[in-house]
Amino acid sequence: MGDKTKRAPIRPDWWGKTFAGAVLGATLAFALAGIFAWAGPGGIAPPDKSQFVMWLIAPVWMTVFGFVWLFRSGMLALLWLGGANLLAWGLLFLVRG
Structure with a gap:
């Protein structure tokens, strides 16, 4: 009983x-969705x-958010x-312009 872990x-x-995963993952998902919207098949x-x-944003964001803990440190996650x-x-x- 006295053995406390x-x-x-x-x-x-x-x-x-x-x-990094919440904020930068979301902005990255928005940018990637925008690139697909403008440069994907048929254009905009x-x-x-x-x-x-619109539905593409959530899986991209959650994928980035899920993998962010594989970075060695928070600073590396922020930088990458x-x-x-x-x-x-x-x-x-560039694609929009």
Whole structure:
């Protein structure tokens, strides 16, 4: 009875990873969905494409959010996802322009 097991404390970098997955994962999903909307088959014109693109955001975001904990630290997650966001948003503006 006196044998108490100690729980490991939550590592501080989990907060950074969670933030990166939630915020930068969402913005990355929006950018990738926008790239698909503009550069995908038929361009932006097909009437049902907007509905598909809207539903595409959630699985992309949750995939990024699920894999964000594979980074060694929260800072690496922020840097990699920040860089991916810069590339994706730059490509989106290039495709739209």
